[in-house]
Amino acid sequence: MDIERLRDLLGKVKNEELDIDSALEKLKTLPYEDLGYAKIDHHRAIRNGYPEVIYCPGKSLEHIKGIVKHMIEYKDNNILASRASKEVYEAIKEVTDDAEYYELARTVVVMKKDIPKTSKKILVVTGGTADIPVAEEAAVTAETLGNTVERLYDVGVAGIHRLLSKTDVLMQANVLIVVAGMEGALASVVGGLVDKPVIAVPTSVGYGANFGGLSSLLCMLNSCASGVGVVNIDNGFGAAYLASMINKLSGE
Structure with a gap:
């Protein structure tokens, strides 16, 4: 770190030559x-x-x-x-x-210090249990960044009644992370049910024509539901980071 520059900034703040907000910008x-x-x-x-x-x-x-x-x-x-x-x-x-x-x-x-948790929730949803590793990366990341996180796993479109029975849980979330492989249709379905941002995470789960997650990625990018954004294949971390920014911004 540039110690002399830091000392100079602190000196200017102390002598009232620079206000705290301006010093923070320089830091x-x-x-x-x-x-x-x-x-x-x-x-x-x-x-x-x-x-x-x-x-x-x-x-x-x-x-x-x-x-x-x-x-x-x-x-x-x-x-x-x-x-x-x-x-x-x-x-x-x-x-x-x-x-x-x-x-x-x-x-x-x-963990070196406790971070207050947000009152508004991030909900992490998966199509199947095979998507859970990516979903857990998102959930743990979001929790570490100070968010209240809830999980709703194994509610994919192959048994859509499982998802529809939990619409109250979907509606209570402030931001939703939807993790799905195969054709990735779950993100569109969730996007059509809620009025909150949906961050879609395609996974590499699927058979040969899944092309390592490319099919679910393209499906999510072509979603006809409004309010659905997409991160890269298996990028649970990126989804959580973005969800946290949205969650805390709306909390302010």
């Missing part, structure tokens, strides 16, 4: 911490509202441990590591005892 552009193998963006929470998240695939265990160690030392923020294996979790446990592993979600969360 947003302060440098990152360069570890050589990673550049940690400590000020992302100031700019975007949430701290930087660690995407684990492709990173060595030593690099992940180093990133977590420096993030903990810098500030008492909660840390989320996505697409994490049990091996990654064990490595992070060598750095801190505050780590918890959500195996279905493939997510490690290091």
